[in-house]
Amino acid sequence: MRANYTLNGRYRIIRSLGEGGMANVYLAHDLILDRDVSVKLLRLDLRDDPKMIKGFQREGLAATELVHPNIVSVYDVGEENGMQYLVMEYVKGMDLKAYIQEHFPIPYQEVINIMEQVLSAVRVAHDHNIIHRDLKPQNILMDENGVAKITDFGIAVALSQNSLTQTNTVLGSVHYLSPEQARGGMATKQSDIYSLGIILYEMLTGTVPFKGETAVSIAIKHFQSEIPSVRDFDPRIPQALENVVLQATSKRPEDRYDTVKSMADDLETSLSPRRASEPKFVPDHDSDNGETKVLDKAALQSELAAHKVDETDENGVKVAKPKKKKRHHRKRWWAVLIGLILLLVAGTVFAFWLGRPKYVSVPDVTGMTETAAKAKLSDKNLTVNKVTHKTSRQIRKGRVIKTNPKAKKSVQTQSNVMLTLSSGPKLxxxxxxxxxxxxxxxxxxxxxxxxxxxxxxxxxxxxxxxxxxxxxxxxxxxxxxxxxxxxxxxAGQRQLTLANLVGKTKTQIQTYASKESLNVSFNYRYASAKKDRATSQSPAAGSLVSEGTTIVVTLSRGPKPTTPKIDEFSVTVDIPFEASSDDSSSNATDDSSDSSDTSSSSSSAVSATNVVQIYLRDQDHNYRSVYKQLTIAQDTQVNLPFAVESGKSGGYKIVRDGKVILSDNNVTKNSH
CATH class of the missing domain: 3.30.10.20 (Trypsin Inhibitor V; Chain A)
Known part of the structure; x- marks a missing residue:
């Protein structure tokens, strides 16, 4: 879709945001609500496919049921010229996949914060019996404030619907696909939990657990291979946090978390020092599920010996094993002596071993909080004797930058260790x-x-x-x-490009001048143009002028009459300036103060002026309209042009700040 196209007369397309397997997404502007939105448009090659149209409409229906701060809102669903479209909340930022690539390694607490937002959103969907079925970092958007929002419910299915038609089709992205989906089974809430476990794995390691040359090879690994250990990638990851990944990605759905809430509760406490000694999670495999097992050879031999199985000859007749003759050992006095000597030597060696100094390797606690670091050092029988602080842009505030002695250095137990904590970047x-x-x-x-x-x-x-x-x-x-x-x-006074006023009426010109804060002065000439229409202007149209500039416009009197005779003359009038009482107090305040703020200066500037309107009465003017308006800051002299029929008189009236201060209703050519 091209830029500037207006969809449904309301959504003006700005640019493309991306293309998907089902739809294309555009950035648009809602002309009615004056806000940016995302418009998802079903692809051209899919518009005649009823199944795709139904799935596209299902996405809008599913999403409109879900109202949550971590779910992208759907504002509108519609169709125009055969084009199916959704109008959604525009999230300015990036998807979680790009966020991981840009910010990895991500601090563990931040990983948990993001996952808790995602889990909260999925929990709402599951409460509405909606399974996303395509949870992956590409479908999780991160806005500029670090808020995660789930989008793309294009293949979401309500549990109340008949989903049997989906069992022969593998949907979703293969890297995050649950084993039951990879086998062609029906997706459940536990399938979403498996995908969430893979997302957590990727946030901790920066990569997906299974890779392959084809989608089929990756899918096979999901239901055959165990998830690699995140602690093998980063030994600093607490066992409790790895256990969340392991339980969420268990091969059997019944071994995973019962609900998304259970996973969120477990994840929330995974960094707690109380769980520091937690054992590694192992799924409960009470049933063998009919799978082939490999028996250990030594165990098999032990089992046979326990049941005393007799051997058979070549004809199948059982042959009893010959019993071994008991060997009687003679007691020898020297055996006792040797035993006593060996016992004495062993006791000496054991006493020496107990008394020797014990050494441990200083654990790496970089990036941990002070409490977590002290707990980990205490587990190694090491004591923190001093804590210092240092600015750092790489390590978050309150986290460990380094230890002294350094990590992995061998030291005696009960040794003192100094921690250096980050005080954050220099402010x-x-x-x-x-x-x-x-x-x-x-x-x-x-x-x-x-x-x-x-x-x-x-x-x-x-x-x-x-x-x-x-x-x-x-x-x-x-x-x-x-x-x-x-x-x-x-930037100083506002400047504007002067409009073309030729052909405009006097009222139109006065309205324009008032709107643009311009002063206007009118001259009159006989011309073929209609009466009171502008025939020229100064400055010319297109000129760049500032606010307060006076423009001179010449109006037509119409064709010059032959009779009667018109006397044209001008009258000079002095308009006195009057300073208000506010000016005086403002000036007194200025004199007594060293400085003043912008608002008081602005107030003083406004009150130190007079607004003057001039009215004329002659052949071309009457008192019903203003001949000229101007703002003065001092005594000002004006020249008033008159056109009066011979033998008759004209007049003028000058109003200052709403009060008539000068007037003359008997102005003739010879009176001034």
Whole structure:
């Protein structure tokens, strides 16, 4: 679908986000609610397939039943010109697969936090009797705040539906496929739990447990091969955490967690020191399931001896085994003596062995919390005698950076070990830069390693290049590597491109000038154009002007009449400026204060002006409309043009801040 296409008159397509096996996904903008959304569109080659259309519609139905902060919301379902589409929440970020590749190794607590969000979402789906059946990192989105959201219920099935038609088809991604699905069986809630175990495995190791050249070879491994140990990849992983992976990925569904909640509860305490000595999880195999077993040869021989099986001759007749003759050992006095000597030597060696110094290898506790590290060292009969702190960008705050002696070094038991904990990255304190030059403020922060961005904003009161606002509050301490400070900088008065006013009426021109904060002055000339239509303007259309600029527009009087005679003349009028009482108090405050904030400056600037409207009465004007409006800050002289029929008079009226201050209703050519 091309960019800028508007779907259903509401969703304007911006760009493609990706393509899947069933649908294509686009970033779009909801023109009614003014927000970005994701639009999933069924692929062109599948639009005539009733099964695919039904599955696509089922996804929308399944997702609309699920309301949860960790499930992508579905806003709308529709069809246009044969195109089936879903409108969903747009999650700005990346999928979990890309997140693992970019952030691996991921701290164990963060792994647990992400998994708990995913488990919470799957639990809601299971409570609604909906099985996802395609759980994988590619279907879990991570937004910019680290919130996980599950998407793509395209092959989800409600348990209440007849699912027998699915048993001969293997659905889902093969790397995360449960053994029963790989065999062609029907998916259950335990199938989703198996996939969640594989996802947890990948977050801990950075890779999937089974790989192969074909999808079939990988599927076979899921129901034949044991899951590799995550502790073989990273020995620092607690056994309790590995046990969550092992139980979730058990071959038999009945050996897995009963519910997603049980898995979440087990995962929550997997880093607890109380579970430090937990044994490795082994599934309970009471039944043999009819599988072929290999018997141990030594065990078999022992079993035969226990039952005293007699041998048979070549004719099949049992032949009793000849009994061995008992050997009688004579007691010899020297045997007792040798035994006593050996006992004495053994006792001496044993006493020496007990008294020798014992050595242990210092365990690697890097990345652990202080409590967990002390517990692990205590298990090795080592004592923490000192804890120091050091800034670090690689190790999270409160986690161990190193030990002294170093990890894996051999030391005597009961030795003292010093821990160095991370105090996090070195923070930079942000000052108050409002009112300062952007160039100076930015250079100060950049010298400290802070990333600074600039956004311009027009202002009639703040000088160009001055900081008007800052994104980070003064006094805040930030990590310069992860926080960007944005300054709002004055760009001076707003400028605009002047519109073409020729042909416009006087009312239209006054409306435009008021909207764009422009002053307008009118001249009149006889012309062939309709009366009160603009025939020229200055500055010309397309000129770049600032707010407050005065534009001069010439209006048509219509064709010049032959009679009566029109006297044209002008009158000069002085308009006095009047300062308000607010100005005086504001000025007094300014004189007594060293500084003032932006808002008070702005208030002073507004109250130190007069708004003046001028009304004319002559051949071309009347008192019903304003001839000219202007803002003055001092005594101002204006020139008023009149066109009066000979023998008649004109008039003017000047209003300042809503009050008439000057007027003359008998203006003639010779009176001024």
């Amino acid at each position: 930079v304190k942000i000052g108050n830069y409002v009112g300062q030059s952007y160039t100076r403020a930015a250079s100060v922060l950049r010298a400290k390693g802070v990333t600074v961005k600039r956004q311009n904003q027009t202002s009639n009161d703040v000088a160009v290049g001055t900081v008007m606002a800052q994104s980070t509050t003064s006094g805040t301490r930030i990590d310069p590597d992860s926080t960007t400070v944005t300054f709002t900088v004055s």
